[in-house]
Amino acid sequence: MAKRAGDQDRSESGGPSDGQATPAPTWKAAWPFLVALGVVAIAAIGIGISYLIRPADDRMxxxxxxxxxxxxxxxxxxxxxxxxxxxxxxxxxxxxxxxxxxxxxxxxxxxxxxxxxxxxxxxxxxxxxxxxxxxxxxxxxxxxxxxxxxxxxxxxxxxxxxxxxxxx
Missing domain, CATH: 3.10.450.100 (NTF2-like; domain 1)
Incomplete structure (x- = not known):
C-alpha cells in the first residue's frame, strides 16, 4: 500500500503499530495526585487553624x-x-x-x-x-x-x- 504525503506510519510516531487506540486514562492513574492534594490541603487547614487558635504573641x-x-x-x-x-x-x-x-x-x-x-x-x-x-x-x-x-x-x-x- 502506498503512503500519501503527510501520512505517518504508527510505528514511527511512537504509538501502537497494530492500529489499536491508546486506552483512556483511568481514575487509578490519578490516585497518587489526589492523595498528595489531600495531604497538602489537610496540612494547610491545620496551619490555618493553628494561627487562628494560638494568639500572635505566643507565636513571637x-x-x-x-x-x-x-x-x-x-x-x-x-x-x-x-x-x-x-x-x-x-x-x-x-x-x-x-x-x-x-x-x-x-x-x-x-x-x-x-x-x-x-x-x-x-x-x-x-x-x-x-x-x-x-x-x-x-x-x-x-x-x-x-x-x-x-x-x-x-x-x-x-x-x-x-x-x-x-x-x-
Whole structure:
C-alpha cells in the first residue's frame, strides 16, 4: 500500500503499530495526585487553624517580644502617652524616686519633640537574653538629625510574662 504525503506510519510516531487506540486514562492513574492534594490541603487547614487558635504573641520569639517592649517605650515618648509609657516600664523603675510624674514626662518629651522631632529607631540589635533579663542595643536618632545616630544599651526584664524596659 502506498503512503500519501503527510501520512505517518504508527510505528514511527511512537504509538501502537497494530492500529489499536491508546486506552483512556483511568481514575487509578490519578490516585497518587489526589492523595498528595489531600495531604497538602489537610496540612494547610491545620496551619490555618493553628494561627487562628494560638494568639500572635505566643507565636513571637523572645527577641521579638523584647523589640516590641523597647519600641513601645519609645513610641509612648513620641506620642506623649504617659499611660503607655508606664505600661512599658518595669516595676522597679516605676517605684524609683527618679521616675517622672505625668506632667514632667509630657513636658520633657514635648520640649524634646519640638526641638528635635520624633525619635526614630532604625534598628534594635545585639539582643542578649539571660533568663528573665535581657539587654539590647537600640540605634536611634531624632527626625531632625538623622545623621547623628546614637546607640543606647537598654535593659529589659520579664515581669508577669511581659517584657518591660528598665534602667538597671
Amino acid at each position: 520569639s523572645t527577641e521579638a517580644h523584647i523589640q516590641h517592649a523597647v519600641n513601645d517605650a519609645y513610641t509612648a515618648r513620641n506620642e506623649l502617652d504617659y499611660t503607655r509609657y508606664r505600661e512599658a516600664t518595669c516595676a522597679a523603675e516605676l517605684a524609683s524616686d527618679t521616675f517622672p510624674d505625668k506632667d514632667t514626662f509630657v513636658e520633657q518629651n514635648r520640649v524634646s519633640f519640638e526641638e528635635n522631632g520624633q525619635i526614630v529607631i532604625p534598628e534594635i540589635a545585639d539582643i542578649t537574653v539571660n533568663g528573665d533579663r535581657a539587654t539590647a542595643q537600640v540605634h536611634w536618632h531624632f527626625d531632625e538629625t538623622p545623621d547623628s545616630e546614637q546607640v543606647t544599651d537598654v535593659v529589659v526584664v520579664r515581669e508577669d510574662g511581659d517584657w518591660k524596659v528598665c534602667t538597671s
